[in-house]
Amino acid sequence: MLAIGERINGMFREIGRAIRRQDPEVIQRVALRQVEAGADVLDVNVGPTAEDPVAAMVWLVNTIREVTAAPLSIDSTKPEVLRAGLQAAGDRVMINSTTAVPERMAALFPLAAQYNCPIVGLTIDASGVPRDAAGRMEVALQLVAACLEYGVPTDRLYIDPVILPVNAAQHLPTEVFKAIGMCRTLCDPPPKTILGLSNVSQGTTQRSLLNRTCLVMALAHGLDAAIVDVTDEALMEAMIAAEVLLNRQVYCDDFVRAYRAAHAVQG
Amino acid sequence: MELAIPVEQWSGAVGTVTLGATAEQGGTRRRTLTLGGESTLPFLRLEGAIPNPPALAMEVLDASPEKWPEPLRAPFGNVLDDPAAWAVKCVEEFGADAIVLRLVSADPQGQDASPEQCAETVRRVLQAVSVPLIIWGCGDNDKDNLVMPACSQAAAGERCLLGTAVQENYKTITACALADGHLVISEAPLDISIQKQVNILLTEQGLPLDRIVMYQVTGALGYGVEYAYSILERTRLAALTGDKMLSMPMLSVVGSEAWKAKESWLDEPKWGALERRGILWEAATAALFLHAGSHLLVMWHPEALRLVRAMLTALQPA
Numbered sequence: 001m002l003a004i005g006e007r008i009n010g011m012f013r014e015i016g017r018a019i020r021r022q023d024p025e026v027i028q029r030v031a032l033r034q035v036e037a038g039a040d041v042l043d044v045n046v047g048p049t050a051e052d053p054v055a056a057m058v059w060l061v062n063t064i065r066e067v068t069a070a071p072l073s074i075d076s077t078k079p080e081v082l083r084a085g086l087q088a089a090g091d092r093v094m095i096n097s098t099t100a101v102p103e104r105m106a107a108l109f110p111l112a113a114q115y116n117c118p119i120v121g122l123t124i125d126a127s128g129v130p131r132d133a134a135g136r137m138e139v140a141l142q143l144v145a146a147c148l149e150y151g152v153p154t155d156r157l158y159i160d161p162v163i164l165p166v167n168a169a170q171h172l173p174t175e176v177f178k179a180i181g182m183c184r185t186l187c188d189p190p191p192k193t194i195l196g197l198s199n200v201s202q203g204t205t206q207r208s209l210l211n212r213t214c215l216v217m218a219l220a221h222g223l224d225a226a227i228v229d230v231t232d233e234a235l236m237e238a239m240i241a242a243e244v245l246l247n248r249q250v251y252c253d254d255f256v257r258a259y260r261a262a263h264a265v266q267g
Numbered sequence: 268m269e270l271a272i273p274v275e276q277w278s279g280a281v282g283t284v285t286l287g288a289t290a291e292q293g294g295t296r297r298r299t300l301t302l303g304g305e306s307t308l309p310f311l312r313l314e315g316a317i318p319n320p321p322a323l324a325m326e327v328l329d330a331s332p333e334k335w336p337e338p339l340r341a342p343f344g345n346v347l348d349d350p351a352a353w354a355v356k357c358v359e360e361f362g363a364d365a366i367v368l369r370l371v372s373a374d375p376q377g378q379d380a381s382p383e384q385c386a387e388t389v390r391r392v393l394q395a396v397s398v399p400l401i402i403w404g405c406g407d408n409d410k411d412n413l414v415m416p417a418c419s420q421a422a423a424g425e426r427c428l429l430g431t432a433v434q435e436n437y438k439t440i441t442a443c444a445l446a447d448g449h450l451v452i453s454e455a456p457l458d459i460s461i462q463k464q465v466n467i468l469l470t471e472q473g474l475p476l477d478r479i480v481m482y483q484v485t486g487a488l489g490y491g492v493e494y495a496y497s498i499l500e501r502t503r504l505a506a507l508t509g510d511k512m513l514s515m516p517m518l519s520v521v522g523s524e525a526w527k528a529k530e531s532w533l534d535e536p537k538w539g540a541l542e543r544r545g546i547l548w549e550a551a552t553a554a555l556f557l558h559a560g561s562h563l564l565v566m567w568h569p570e571a572l573r574l575v576r577a578m579l580t581a582l583q584p585a
Contacts, residue, residue: 250505250513252463261470262511 001239001248002225004073005039006198008060010047019046019056027060028067035070037230038263042068043096044085045075054084061088073120073227079107086115094118096227097160100125100142109150120158120194121146123179129162133178136161137186140179144187154187158194158225165202166210173200173214180221192224212238219246275314279509280306281562282476283319284516286365286450287399288426293448296425297397300365302480302562303516308503309560310582320579322563323553323572324401325363326522327353329380329388330372336532338542342569350388351395358396361569362576365399368392373405373414382417389421401428401565403452408436419443428452428480434465441472450478452518457483459498459505459513466512479515480563487524488552495519496559503560519556522567525549550574 007030010016018026031042042064050056053076061072071092074085086093097120098108112119121143123129123136130136140159147154161179164172176195184190195218201210212235215226219242230236240259243249252258281303288294300322307315331348332340342361346352350368357363368389372380393400402418404411416439419429423446430452432440437451444451453469455462462481469479481502485495499517506514525531530538531545538544549571553564557575566572 250459250463250501250510252460252467252512254464254467257471258463258467258512261467 001219001223001243002040002194003038003230003236003239004041004043004194004225004227005034005037005230006043006196006227007034007229007231008042008064009045009075010050010056011045012047016047016049019050019060022059024063024066027063031064031068031070034230035068037233038236038260039070039230040263041071041073041094043073043075043227045096046081053078053081057081057085058088061085065089079104079111082108083111086111086117094120094158096120097122098143100139100146105143105146105150109146109152112152112156113150118156118158118192119152120160121191122160123162129164131175133161133175133182136175136179137182140183140186140191144191147191153189154191155189157191159183159191160194160196163195163197163200163214165204166200166214167202167204173217177217177221180218180223184222193222194225194227195223196227198227198229208232208234211235215239216242219243272313277306277315277507279507279511279514280304280315281503281506281516282511282514284450284477284480286401286426286428288424288448292426293424294426295393295397296399298399299426300399306507308507309558312584319562320583321557321561322364323362323575324365324367324563324565325357325361325569325572326367326369326565326567327357327392328369328371329385330378336526336541336545338545339526339532339568351391354392354396357569358398361572363398363566363572365401365563366392366396367401367403367565369403370405370414370418373407373410375407375410377405379410382414385414386417386421389418393422393425399427400425401430401452403430404440408433412436412439415440416443419447419449422449423447426450430454431482432465432469434461434468437465437468438472441469441474444478445473450480452482453479453515454482454484457485457495457498459501462502463510463512466515470512476511476515480518481513481515482518482520485519485524485556487521487528488548488555489528489530490524492552492555496555499556499559499561516562517560518563518565519553519561520565521549521553521556522565522571525552525571526567546570546574550578554578 046053046056072089073094073096075096076082098104099122123139125139147157161176163176180193183193200214201207244251244255283304285301287296287299301319304318327350329350354366370385372378428450431454432451433454453465502513525548531548546568553575
């Protein structure tokens with residue numbers, strides 16, 4: 001599974017403060033800690049409070065690039081912030097994210113084509129988040145159609161079927177898991193699937209337990225990538241064990257160490 | 268209607284390993300041997316690159332092989348009791364890409380040669396030939412742990428491949444390789460999980476991935492080789508899908524396995540001419556391991572080696 005580290009987000013108090021004070025040390029420490037913990041990609045989000053989000057994104061990307069060449073997921077709802085982040089990062093990037101609202105797709109899919117990079121597409125359209133798996137597939141098809149229209153290979157699209165907090169919408173995880181499985185039949189090559197995982201446990205008291213259980217269930221349905229707290233050791237170990245049980249990693253007695261060692265080599 | 272050939276895009280590749288060190292690299296080899304690097308299945312150039320062809324090594328025993336059948340002894344003439352002369356013949360006359368020196372004399376159940384005697388043989392073979400050397404213990408763990416350090420030191424800087432590290436006994440040989448600049452054969456009993464486990468043990472001791480060659484103990488044609496094929500194939504697929512801990516090049520022992528089969532040596536006229544049978548058994552076994560994804564074959568009979576070389580040439584793109 002492609003593990004995308006979620007911690008560099010202005011929404012977190014420590015990161016928000018570091019952005020405002022332009023304190024590179026905090027950002028670089030969090031970046032390296034996530035790479036060491038097994039992140040394949042680092043998500044970069046300036047958060048809601050940055051005064052000049054474009055400048056903040058460029059500063060964040062440059063600050064991270066000083067210490068690691070890990071791929072970056074440039075995370076914003078604003079096309080100009082995304083564009084600035086992609087430009088600063090150079091290669092090894094992905095766009096996080098677009099919805100299926102036509103104006104947004106028209107702004108962001110050409111960026112994915114221009115930078116030849118993966119793009120996350122949320123199954124959200126003008127009327128919001130669909131209620132069930134079938135509704136998610138309808139929106140996913142619009143995202144696939146946009147790939148074809150703007151010249152982005154369909155396997156560069158990561159469809160996020162949007163999971164919501166389980167304490168608010170308890171029927172949803174089942175629909176999301178179904179949608180993950182259905183995405184494989186959308187086109188050839190099929191789009192990949194991704195989840196912003198931590199959302200499922202917002203406002204609950206057992207966040208780590210819910211996160212890792214949800215991740216394992218989603219993996220069993222074919223999930224390819226997830227934006228997660230990679231520093232949650234129990235979560236990463238559950239993911240590694242699931243990969244072994246799904247025959248995505250060859251078993252050996254020290255399969256957790258083998259996974260981590262192989263990732264250390266790649267990083 | 269035009270037929271589109273489906274082409275698989277692999278996310279990983281086989282790692283690259285180089286045996287032997289030249290004078291500039293701190294050794295005395297005139298030739299080095301680079302294995303691996305493929306981003307596709309064996310011979311399938313359609314889907315990726317094959318930067319290095321498979322290599323054919325020949326095995327030299329440090330004690331005269333009294334039990335070898337006549338068809339196997341014949342091509343070697345009178346060199347079978349002189350490892351250095353035997354090695355020279357393999358390289359100069361038969362075109363071996365590397366020499367495997369098997370230290371059978373160290374076996375405590377047999378001659379029980381001393382570590383110093385074995386090290387002296389290593390020195391003599393290194394002086395006699397200029398191709399990379401693979402130094403292989405007698406298989407008795409306790410004795411090998413005494414013999415290998417002496418042989419490793421005698422070959423320091425030559426970037427030899429030392430064999431073998433197994434799950435129960437890997438620390439001494441890995442320490443030797445680290446101290447003297449060699450590489451290690453990571454051995455498993457036809458088990459992909461144990462192969463991965465031995466690899467992780469070696470890397471955790473500090474040996475880089477590009478100094479490990481994998482070896483699954485296999486049989487020959489007719490003796491469960493189908494199972495070996497599927498294990499080697501699965502290992503290659505793991506490398507191509509990005510599993511770094513199974514991405515090293517693979518070695519297969521062909522000669523000794525093929526000539527163990529009774530079909531190679533039993534004087535049974537109904538089975539065909541004895542002079543050709545063992546050779547064909549060895550060549551067919553070798554061809555099979557190459558198709559399964561092996562990078563380095565350890566051969567015995569020069570005529571079998573010639574047949575395999577001809578197959579490799581025929582499968583090269585024009």
